[in-house]
Amino acid sequence: EAQVTQNPRYLITVTGKKLTVTCSQNMNHEYMSWYRQDPGLGLRQIYYSMNVEVTDKGDVPEGYKVSRKEKRNFPLILESPSPNQTSLYFCASSLKSLLGTDTQYFGPGTRLTVL
Amino acid sequence: KQEVTQIPAALSVPEGENLVLNCSFTDSAIYNLQWFRQDPGKGLTSLLLIQSSQREQTSGRLNASLDKSSGRSTLYIAASQPGDSATYLCAVRAAGNKLTFGGGTRVLVKP
Numbered sequence: 001e002a003q004v005t006q007n008p009r010y011l012i013t014v015t016g017k018k019l020t021v022t023c024s025q026n027m028n029h030e031y032m033s034w035y036r037q038d039p040g041l042g043l044r045q046i047y048y049s050m051n052v053e054v055t056d057k058g059d060v061p062e063g064y065k066v067s068r069k070e071k072r073n074f075p076l077i078l079e080s081p082s083p084n085q086t087s088l089y090f091c092a093s094s095l096k097s098l099l100g101t102d103t104q105y106f107g108p109g110t111r112l113t114v115l
Numbered sequence: 116k117q118e119v120t121q122i123p124a125a126l127s128v129p130e131g132e133n134l135v136l137n138c139s140f141t142d143s144a145i146y147n148l149q150w151f152r153q154d155p156g157k158g159l160t161s162l163l164l165i166q167s168s169q170r171e172q173t174s175g176r177l178n179a180s181l182d183k184s185s186g187r188s189t190l191y192i193a194a195s196q197p198g199d200s201a202t203y204l205c206a207v208r209a210a211g212n213k214l215t216f217g218g219g220t221r222v223l224v225k226p
Binding site: 033035040042043044045048058090092102103104105106107108109 | 149151156157161204213
């Protein structure tokens with residue numbers, strides 16, 4: 001089954017404790033991205049990757065890191081989480097096109113709470 | 116900077132009525148526009164994708180139109196059902212594969 005998976009689905013942590021949220025897709029998509037969703041602010045892009053070893057900042061990259069060592073995986077790293085990073089996080093993937101014409105597929109979300 | 120707006124923010128209709136959801140965007144230089152559905156606590160499910168060169172797309176009871184020059188898209192859902200209750204999001208894709216989302220319209224279809 002074609003899908004985007006995220007782990008963990010729920011996480012409660014404390015300020016400053018490094019964490020990683022994993023994202024994996026089995027559709028051989030070149031393009032992957034991370035979003036956060038907050039009430040009143042909607043979905044905002046954090047980072048995206050056009051292919052292996054190619055990443056770029058989205059609208060709200062501060063406090064986050066990503067890596068793309070393999071095509072299928074795109075982990076989101078919070079080196080020193082803070083309470084303002086409490087949010088619902090989504091990973092998404094799509095086939096890459098110069099015209100950006102492809103449907104994005106989203107993972108189920110990771111609800112992160114930073115105390 | 117691209118801004119995407121969805122009005123109304125919430126909508127309640129009786130079962131069987133047609134739904135009309137609006138999406139507007141400020142920069143018409145888009146590659147495509149995508150409509151998503153989000154159920155509470157769940158991820159996003161893609162409903163329809165309209166390329167910038169297209170005027171509309173249809174899938175079952177869903178029909179989405181795009182007027183790029185005026186920066187508008189409309190999602191029509193015919194003969195609404197309680198199972199259509201969800202939040203509907205539109206997103207536009209522009210240069211650099213960046214996807215900008217609207218704030219969503221929360222729909223409640225009453226039996």
